[in-house]
Every structure is written in structure tokens, then in C-alpha cells.
Amino acid sequence: MSVKVKVSEVFKSIQGEGIYAGSEQVFVRFFGCNLNCVFCDTKPDSFKEMDIDSVISEIGIYRDCRFISITGGEPLLQKGALKELLLKLKKEGKTIYLETNGVLYEALGEVIQYIDIIAMDFKLPSSTQDKDCSESHKLFLQIASDKDVFVKAVITPSTNTGDVMNAVRIIKGVSAYIPFVLQPVHPREKELTDKLAKLSVKAKDYLYDVRIIPQLHKIIGVR
Numbered sequence: 001m002s003v004k005v006k007v008s009e010v011f012k013s014i015q016g017e018g019i020y021a022g023s024e025q026v027f028v029r030f031f032g033c034n035l036n037c038v039f040c041d042t043k044p045d046s047f048k049e050m051d052i053d054s055v056i057s058e059i060g061i062y063r064d065c066r067f068i069s070i071t072g073g074e075p076l077l078q079k080g081a082l083k084e085l086l087l088k089l090k091k092e093g094k095t096i097y098l099e100t101n102g103v104l105y106e107a108l109g110e111v112i113q114y115i116d117i118i119a120m121d122f123k124l125p126s127s128t129q130d131k132d133c134s135e136s137h138k139l140f141l142q143i144a145s146d147k148d149v150f151v152k153a154v155i156t157p158s159t160n161t162g163d164v165m166n167a168v169r170i171i172k173g174v175s176a177y178i179p180f181v182l183q184p185v186h187p188r189e190k191e192l193t194d195k196l197a198k199l200s201v202k203a204k205d206y207l208y209d210v211r212i213i214p215q216l217h218k219i220i221g222v223r
Helices: 052-060 075-091 105-114 134-144 161-174 190-203 216-220
Strands: 004-014 024-030 048-051 067-071 095-100 117-121 148-155 180-184 210-212
Touching: 004 052, 004 075, 004 216, 024 052, 024 075, 048 052, 052 075, 067 075, 075 095, 075 105, 105 134, 117 134, 134 148, 134 161, 148 161, 148 190, 161 180, 161 190, 180 190, 190 210
Parallel strands: 024 067, 067 095, 095 117, 117 148, 148 180, 180 210
Antiparallel strands: 004 024, 004 048
8 A cells, every 4th residue: 555645735946944045946845743833834734645656746847856855844753654755756866855843863763864955953942932852852963964964943032042052062062063053033023133143153152154044935035
């Protein structure tokens, strides 16, 4: 029996977040997440239950794009179907970009061989207003560091310095060369400017590559 996967949408756009912002990608948005961040702007209320070949066919509409972003929700919740999808995409020579909340480290270990780039969120409790995932993030990053990985953290008016510096310590414990992106929750929110600048300075005392990158897709008005 064919494996089914819950997919909210498949579409082509530009990557709006992190160090690959501006690159053209085909996005496969998996349905469902195991976290509940207050700032989340991707909570689809519907999905299609598709077999893997049907997902491949939808991706195939955009034949000119080799860069596939597996996003969510949290794709690693559906690790069995994800693994089958990635295997087929790699056979087609696609570059696989995984966007993840950085918690499900055991699931990552089962599929990492098929992934090229990992965009890992670090969920700061003062930003998310949700549980502290630090220990899971540490284990996740240790596995993810075998690939091209960067870490991003959403910065909100409620974000505290202690949470950010805890993330910095965990990243440095794996490698001080892993890029760390501070992402303002709203790209035009001026009250965050000073906070972002101060946090960046502090983080640069420990990490070699710290960047402030807003959500490009929101600024230019694309999906």
C-alpha cells in the first residue's frame, strides 16, 4: 500500500527567511506541528492526503526549479512518508532544503542522508510563549551539523537576552562557525531595531557568523 502524506500546498516562490533568502524554491508544506508558537503565521487548517507519486507530480510542474524546500508545520512529524519522498527527489537530482523547528532529532537522524541544507529554528521560550526546547535543540544540532546548517531565532518585543545567549552557547558547543540568524517577528517593527543590534553584538562575542535578516517575502509582498 502506498504511503500517504498530509500536504497543505505545493507552490513555487522565493525563500524569504535565513541565509538563502531570495533563492527560488519549490515549497512542499507539510501539515501539522508539535509546537504552538504565538507568532506562527503558517497554521493551515486543511490538507490533502496524497501518495508520494502525486506529490512528485505536483513538484514536477515546476521543472525549471531544482531547489525543493520541505517546510511546514513540521515535516519530521511524518518521517516515514518524508523519507520516501526525499529518496525519490534525490534520484531526480534535486537539492533538498529542510525547514524545521529543530526538536525531533531522532526523526532527523533517519532522513538526514537525503538532505542538503537544514534551516533550523531555535525556539526561544520568551519569544514563542511555549515550552523550553533547549535540550532537544542541542541534540538536533549535533546531528544537523553533518550538513550545511544554519540556525534562526525569531526576535519579538518579549524576547529576553538570557534565552538568546543560551541559544548562542548551544550553537558554539557544536561549532562557532554555524551561522546564527536573528529574525525580527515583524520586518518593519522599529521598536525591535535596538534590541536586534544589542543581541547581535553579544552573540558575535561567541559566534563567527551572526546576521539580522527580516522576512524578505513579507517585505516584497510574495507568498
